[in-house]
Amino acid sequence: MIILRTPKGWTFPKELDGLKLEGYWRSHQVPFAEFSTKPSHIKELEHWMKSYKPEKLFNDHGALQPELAELAPQGDRRMGANLHSNGGMLLRDLKLPDYMDYALSVSHPGSVFGEPTRRLGDYLRDVMQLNATHRNFRVMGPDETVSNRLGALLEDQSQLDG
Numbered sequence: 001m002i003i004l005r006t007p008k009g010w011t012f013p014k015e016l017d018g019l020k021l022e023g024y025w026r027s028h029q030v031p032f033a034e035f036s037t038k039p040s041h042i043k044e045l046e047h048w049m050k051s052y053k054p055e056k057l058f059n060d061h062g063a064l065q066p067e068l069a070e071l072a073p074q075g076d077r078r079m080g081a082n083l084h085s086n087g088g089m090l091l092r093d094l095k096l097p098d099y100m101d102y103a104l105s106v107s108h109p110g111s112v113f114g115e116p117t118r119r120l121g122d123y124l125r126d127v128m129q130l131n132a133t134h135r136n137f138r139v140m141g142p143d144e145t146v147s148n149r150l151g152a153l154l155e156d157q158s159q160l161d162g
Contacts, residue, residue, distance in 0.1 A: 013048055016041065028147055094137055095130040099123065117149035125152040 009027025014020070021027050059065060075081065083090050102123045104114040124139055131137040139145070139153055146154070 013044055092134055092136045094127060097126045115149055121150035121152035125155055
């Protein structure tokens with residue numbers, strides 16, 4: 001396993017309008033979304049995107065350069081061919097709670113405030129707990145779990161011990 005640790009927003013512009021981006025919470029956002037009509041921001045966005053040198057990565061038709069495509073693993077070296085990542089021979093049915101138990105009751109439009117992703121977090125937490133014995137359900141999102149409103153997954157991590 002190779003672990004690459006980088007600052008958040010590593011390739012972003014370091015700051016925008018005096019607001020820090022790289023290594024800061026703003027790098028979890030789309031840094032130019034709210035500023036997309038400012039000409040200076042459009043120029044900065046263009047500069048940032050061109051820093052990736054797309055002309056070296058893609059041909060005139062937008063396809064990945066052949067020498068780069070050849071770097072991808074072949075055959076059983078592909079992630080999808082690994083029994084641990086694709087299920088395959090290791091596949092085991094998940095125990096799932098009734099999804100209706102997570103529905104919000106809405107008597108009439110606009111009467112309930114609810115966040116679907118928070119409810120999804122509750123559901124996924126319970127799926128994880130129901131399958132803790134077999135350890136066959138995982139959620140990957142080490143730094144986005146809470147910001148994606150899936151914080152319920154972090155309520156009980158006892159099934160991760162040992």
